Amino acid sequence: MLLKDRVAIVTGAGAGLGRSHALLLARYGAKVVVNDLGDGVDAVAAEIVAAGGEALAATGSVTDEAAVAAMVANAQERWGRIDILVNNAGILRDMSFGKMSIADFRLVVDVHLMGAVICSKAVWDVMKAQNFGRIVMTTSSSGLYGNFGQANYGAAKMALVGLMQTLAIEGAKNEIRVNCLAPTAATAMTENLLPEPVKALMQPEMVSPALLKLVGDDAPTRAILCAGAGHFERAYVTLTAGEYIGGGDDxxxxxxxxxxxxxxxxxxxxxxxxxxxxxxxxxxxxxxxxxx
Incomplete structure (x- = not known):
């Protein structure tokens, strides 16, 4: 029970990766707030309770500041603290950049980036006051390395790396550690993108164990952990030593x-x-x- 008595919020947890994350955290002892837009939250929360855990269903969009504030308040009222936030909620609106509407670009950025900002901001003071917090941003190889047809998604996902970098620095003195998870999994978001043999390998349950390292007492901070099909890697943002060129017209x-x-x-x-x-x-x- 490595997460015994920890309280975790998992967004987008009604199905897919979020559901897998919520079940894993609960299995290791965490009390879990299951957040999503649809009816899946009740089923996942019930599944956790049936297995002997504690869970709270929270229906609402991560872009709705009032709904997020209410979710955080309800968790505090019930359990008295919030230790872990997994920013998992997301959507896809894939299309080549030339054909993509600004509305679809903005929508994806709002859900992935601003949703994570709103949720992180809502728990920030709670984590500071208790001098403990673990926040996980869900980034993607589409942001780290690019992917055709995902300019909106990639931009939002790389922005989350920048958010992680700064929040980790600002939260260090209060023992708030912030990391990124870059998953590859077969979910509703990737339903039409992966062939069946690949889907069989890319189950969400093969990604979620990564959370155990990112949210535990010995968690790193500013790590970008990639996970899929039971394989785990780390990505880094590096700086070359470079070369002094100087100024002048040439x-x-x-x-x-x-x-x-x-x-x-x-x-x-x-x-x-x-x-x-x-x-x-x-x-x-x-x-x-x-x-x-």
Whole structure:
């Protein structure tokens, strides 16, 4: 019971990955708020209770600030705390960028990005006050690496990585750890995208064990954990050592000549914060000036 007495909120938990996440957290002892738009929340909550766990169904959209606030208040009233938030809710509106409407772009960003922002904001002060919190953003390889027809989805999913990076920094002093999960699974969202033999391998239950590392007492922070078909990987946002080019009218031309050196990954790093880029650039410039 590694999560005994922990209270978790899982969004989009009426089916698919969210349901799998909620059941796993409950199996390890967490009390779970099952959130989604449809009727599935009652069934999943009942499933948890039938197995001997504790659950609370919460119907509402993650983009509805009032509904999210009520969900958080109800969880606090019932259990007195909120330890874990899994931002899983999402939708697809796939189409090539040239054919995609702005409305469909905005809708996907609202649900994935703003939904995660609204939910995270709603639990933030609770987690700060109790000096403990674990937040998981659901990113995607479509955001990390791109995918045809998913400009809206990819943009929202990569934005969640940026949100994770900053919230992890800001939450560190209050023991709030924030991570990303990049799942690949056969769900209603991918129903028409995967052939049957692949679907058989890509069950949601093969992804959810990743949560155990991301929400436990020994969780990392700022990790991007990829999971699918029982295989687990980590992704990193890195910075190359780069090359000092300097200024002047021909700086752009010198950059063209030195492009391979700028791109060399031999000494790349994973920065602790965005300031690392500035520090690296200023240090290189000052070294170059001292060498003159």
């Amino acid at each position: 700086a752009g031309e010198r950059l063209l000549e030195r492009w391979d050196a700028v791109s060399d990954r031999t000494h790349e790093s994973v920065p602790d914060a965005g300031m690392a880029q500035l520090q690296q650039e200023v240090a290189a410039a000052m070294t170059a000036l001292d060498d003159r």
